[in-house]
Amino acid sequence: MTPSRRYFLRSAAASSLLLPGIINQLLADDGDPLAIREPHFPPKAKNVIFLFMTGGVSHVDTFDPKPELTKQHGKEIPSDHPTAKGRDDYKRIYLKRPQWEFKPHGECGTEVSALFPHIGQQVDDIALIRSMYTSHVDHYFATLGMHTGSFTVARPSIGSWVTYGLGSMNRNLPGFVVIAPQQTYAGTQVYSSDFLPGAHQGTLVVPGSEPVVNVKPRVPTDRQALELEVLREMNQEHLAQRVGDPLLTARLQTFETAFGMQMAVPDAFNFADESQETLDSYGLKPDQKTGFSWQCLAARRLVERGVRFVELIDTGSSGNWDAHGDMMTHEPLAKNVDQPIAALIRDLKQRGMFDETLIVWTTEFGRTPYNNSADHKGREHHSTGFSSWLAGAGVKRGIVHGATDEIGMYAVDKPVHVRDFHATILHLMGLDHEKLTYRHAGLDFRLTGVEHAHVVKEILS
Numbered sequence: 001m002t003p004s005r006r007y008f009l010r011s012a013a014a015s016s017l018l019l020p021g022i023i024n025q026l027l028a029d030d031g032d033p034l035a036i037r038e039p040h041f042p043p044k045a046k047n048v049i050f051l052f053m054t055g056g057v058s059h060v061d062t063f064d065p066k067p068e069l070t071k072q073h074g075k076e077i078p079s080d081h082p083t084a085k086g087r088d089d090y091k092r093i094y095l096k097r098p099q100w101e102f103k104p105h106g107e108c109g110t111e112v113s114a115l116f117p118h119i120g121q122q123v124d125d126i127a128l129i130r131s132m133y134t135s136h137v138d139h140y141f142a143t144l145g146m147h148t149g150s151f152t153v154a155r156p157s158i159g160s161w162v163t164y165g166l167g168s169m170n171r172n173l174p175g176f177v178v179i180a181p182q183q184t185y186a187g188t189q190v191y192s193s194d195f196l197p198g199a200h201q202g203t204l205v206v207p208g209s210e211p212v213v214n215v216k217p218r219v220p221t222d223r224q225a226l227e228l229e230v231l232r233e234m235n236q237e238h239l240a241q242r243v244g245d246p247l248l249t250a251r252l253q254t255f256e257t258a259f260g261m262q263m264a265v266p267d268a269f270n271f272a273d274e275s276q277e278t279l280d281s282y283g284l285k286p287d288q289k290t291g292f293s294w295q296c297l298a299a300r301r302l303v304e305r306g307v308r309f310v311e312l313i314d315t316g317s318s319g320n321w322d323a324h325g326d327m328m329t330h331e332p333l334a335k336n337v338d339q340p341i342a343a344l345i346r347d348l349k350q351r352g353m354f355d356e357t358l359i360v361w362t363t364e365f366g367r368t369p370y371n372n373s374a375d376h377k378g379r380e381h382h383s384t385g386f387s388s389w390l391a392g393a394g395v396k397r398g399i400v401h402g403a404t405d406e407i408g409m410y411a412v413d414k415p416v417h418v419r420d421f422h423a424t425i426l427h428l429m430g431l432d433h434e435k436l437t438y439r440h441a442g443l444d445f446r447l448t449g450v451e452h453a454h455v456v457k458e459i460l461s
Contacts, residue, residue, distance in 0.1 A: 366382040
């Protein structure tokens with residue numbers, strides 16, 4: 001039996017003085033899924049922090065002021081709106097005013113509601129999109145679409161596409177990390193690699209005393225190194241007999257990453273070296289290991305260590321943003337995320353990382369500017385208009401892009417579909433969404449699908 005080329009490369013790498021970049025390139029030629037890859041064109045961003053507010057944030061109560069909606073509060077409108085068709089409880093529809101006041105912030109004067117006073121202070125660094133729309137009004141499918149570009153069937157997550165296109169900058173940490181207290185709608189599919197190589201699967205981190213389970217070695221390091229060397233040789237012999245098996249290659253890669261994670265993970269999630277000033281800015285209490293403030297600081301530490309794509313999902317103890325019964329549930333949810341998100345922006349700027357990190361804030365859809373009674377306290381799901389924003393690498397600062405109509409019903413000016421949103425994120429990472437493809441089942445798949453998508457160039461610096 002002749003050992004594979006990969007076997008020789010990995011054996012040589014253990015004692016070679018070759019530069020890591022050269023070794024990575026050699027392994028890339030042999031199919032290493034995590035090797036650094038050249039982008040399609042010079043990127044603006046090195047990494048992404050993706051902030052997902054699960055449940056559907058109301059645009060008309062947060063980032064999209066509608067004085068006309070306030071004036072027409074209680075007015076009955078036709079019940080044939082797309083999000084109301086076929087529902088018996090929508091035989092009559094009444095407009096519902098925003099429940100929080102808006103005011104301009106920063107030098108740019110962008111209006112933000114009282115729900116987000118801290119983020120409001122950062123609007124001079126934000127490109128706010130008020131003309132988002134999506135293709136589904138159900139939580140599961142809209143969440144699936146926001147993460148994978150597909151609203152009906154399983155597809156790879158955007159984080160998986162990014163690491164597939166660019167590789168990993170730190171082989172001791174996953175290239176794609178998701179930090180969430182609980183699963184969101186669509187479950188593990190929001191960070192699945194699906195048909196992409198398994199090495200691009202997102203790694204779930206659950207805030208707490210042990211964010212990544214079973215990462216601590218159970219035997220001394222020197223003994224473990226000997227055991228792993230023997231195991232590696234056995235695995236490579238096994239792989240040599242099964243050349244071209246992507247699942248096996250991915251499994252072996254996870255063993256190597258896991259070994260490196262034993263030291264890198266505890267360091268990344270140990271905040272002992274953070275100043276009290278930094279902890280206070282995020283709203284972190286001494287020894288706190290949960291909460292969105294913990295997630296935000298962990299995200300900064302991960303991208304600082306070379307993680308390509310970090311997603312923070314807001315699924316904390318306060319529930320989610322699905323305010324059917326009472327819009328006032330938005331208040332504790334906003335308070336939970338407002339200060340740490342603003343602190344994250346300031347922290348990245350102070351460390352010189354803001355110009356190379358793309359921050360994305362979004363939700364799966366908005367909430368209706370109406371309900372089925374004039375005094376209803378809540379709002380329903382709304383797909384035809386909502387808000388998202390970008391900040392950081394390659395993004396214009398202090399601008400508003402697009403608009404919904406006067407009551408926040410439809411995206412009418414410069415509408416941005418989820419596919420356009422994805423194309424823009426990939427573009428900032430140096431990836432052409434039409435060229436980033438993967439051959440599967442005889443077809444060339446891409447994140448933005450076969451339907452038309454365009455980069456929102458108006459928000460790019």
